[in-house]
Amino acid sequence: MIEAFIQHYQDKSLLDPTKNYLLACSGGLDSVCLGKLLILAGIPFELAHVNFHLRGEESDGDEAFVKNLADEWGKTIHIHHAETSQLADEKKISTQMAARELRYDWFEEVRASRGLDGILLAHHEDDQLETIFLNLLRGTGIEGVYGMAERRGWLIRPLLPFSRVKISEFAQEYSIEWREDSSNKKTDYKRNKLRIEALPALLEVSEDARNNLFTSFNRLKDTGKAFSGLFDNWKKTSIIEEDGIQTLDFKDFLQVEGATSLLYFWLRSYGFNSDQSQEIYQACLTGDSGKLFETPSFILNIDRRKLILAPRVIDFSQIEVSKDDLGFALPEGNYELLKINAPCELDTSRINAMLDLDQLSFPLKIRSWEEGDRFIPLGMKNSKKISDFLIDLKIPLIKKQEVKVLESGGEIAWIIGHRIADWAKQTAATRKILYLKRR
Numbered sequence: 001m002i003e004a005f006i007q008h009y010q011d012k013s014l015l016d017p018t019k020n021y022l023l024a025c026s027g028g029l030d031s032v033c034l035g036k037l038l039i040l041a042g043i044p045f046e047l048a049h050v051n052f053h054l055r056g057e058e059s060d061g062d063e064a065f066v067k068n069l070a071d072e073w074g075k076t077i078h079i080h081h082a083e084t085s086q087l088a089d090e091k092k093i094s095t096q097m098a099a100r101e102l103r104y105d106w107f108e109e110v111r112a113s114r115g116l117d118g119i120l121l122a123h124h125e126d127d128q129l130e131t132i133f134l135n136l137l138r139g140t141g142i143e144g145v146y147g148m149a150e151r152r153g154w155l156i157r158p159l160l161p162f163s164r165v166k167i168s169e170f171a172q173e174y175s176i177e178w179r180e181d182s183s184n185k186k187t188d189y190k191r192n193k194l195r196i197e198a199l200p201a202l203l204e205v206s207e208d209a210r211n212n213l214f215t216s217f218n219r220l221k222d223t224g225k226a227f228s229g230l231f232d233n234w235k236k237t238s239i240i241e242e243d244g245i246q247t248l249d250f251k252d253f254l255q256v257e258g259a260t261s262l263l264y265f266w267l268r269s270y271g272f273n274s275d276q277s278q279e280i281y282q283a284c285l286t287g288d289s290g291k292l293f294e295t296p297s298f299i300l301n302i303d304r305r306k307l308i309l310a311p312r313v314i315d316f317s318q319i320e321v322s323k324d325d326l327g328f329a330l331p332e333g334n335y336e337l338l339k340i341n342a343p344c345e346l347d348t349s350r351i352n353a354m355l356d357l358d359q360l361s362f363p364l365k366i367r368s369w370e371e372g373d374r375f376i377p378l379g380m381k382n383s384k385k386i387s388d389f390l391i392d393l394k395i396p397l398i399k400k401q402e403v404k405v406l407e408s409g410g411e412i413a414w415i416i417g418h419r420i421a422d423w424a425k426q427t428a429a430t431r432k433i434l435y436l437k438r439r
Helices: 002-011 029-041 057-073 084-091 095-114 125-137 142-146 164-173 190-203 209-238 259-270 274-285 386-392
Strands: 021-024 045-051 077-081 239-242 245-249 292-294 298-303 306-311 319-321 327-330 333-341 353-356 364-368 404-408 411-415 432-438
Touching: 002 029, 021 029, 021 095, 029 045, 029 057, 029 164, 045 057, 045 095, 057 077, 077 095, 084 095, 125 142, 125 190, 125 209, 142 209, 190 209, 209 239, 209 259, 259 274, 274 292, 274 298, 353 411, 386 411
Parallel strands: 021 045, 045 077
Antiparallel strands: 239 245, 245 306, 292 298, 298 306, 319 364, 327 333, 333 432, 353 432, 364 404, 404 411
16 A cells, blocks of 8 residues: 555655655544554654543543654654533534534644644545535535545645555554544444445445446536636626626526526625525526525625625714814715815716805714605705615615715705705805815
């Protein structure tokens, strides 16, 4: 196995004899054999062992074993005592998840502090098979069959092509001793149930079942890479982004094969899951305009024949502007307050406002608009609901939540960024103008 191991890490450029690594060592068969292989291959490394204190004396025995192993191999060792159950309770996660988080965080701390060139993990071919089937049982997409990567960041898995049988034969050949983890025999864990019961039964279906499974997974992985490239091209030509808001027209996806997958790959990095992607697609088919879909950080709005994605609006607290203020800050930008003599050249930009100073009552208030708010739009004599005014402007629901108003003496003088009120405009009688200018 040593020759195949060396050939593999050389072919994949996974390890370098001139560099130094951190080997995560539980004391079990896989990590101890990986350590022995590294020694035979002349790869420098240090050892890292986590005592999770979950199996009493057995956990302490594992720690003592790895310490003795480090002495035997002449290697530097790092030991971490983890409060696994406490973290699981605090974060309301499973003990297995807590243990995983603890060990990977600590491994990286050790690697960084020691200036090591990678963290070596002893996952092998059987672990890969278990991982893929666990992903499938969770309802994965095509990426679930990718399994674990041989290299991801600082994590390196040089044993992935080798089966548990091959590793056991190597241990027997070199008379390697290791520690058995009694929890591996409990079938109340999904992974253990797969390892002990489900996968052996599946692999007995035919002699070439294992090879055929990995052949299938590799083909699916290649298909996934092809899809990823096609998706990137689709996204570049279909998604329009402006001021942090993304827009997707129905015509660019609704009748496309695999539309829900396109939606999912677009939206997943914003917190949307595959079920939501399916719901969004169905809502688009039925023309459910105005419907919102949300994640903790983003909102997706179906607006007529488009999907609009934007960050969630941060709650805006009302602010007051006094007559002596020189400006104010809003999430969308900062404004200067300038007092200028009339008449003057009119600024017609919708993001700025020029108001008759003598018509205003201070302090002015800036707040989010509310249902029932009314104002008299410039050029009109009668008041209009702001909600109707925004509909007339065809402002998407997702953007309506950002709209703010400038209020003077209980009357709305300006829908900020859209329209001033007719009563606040400058006229021939205007002497002073309050110029609100976006910086």
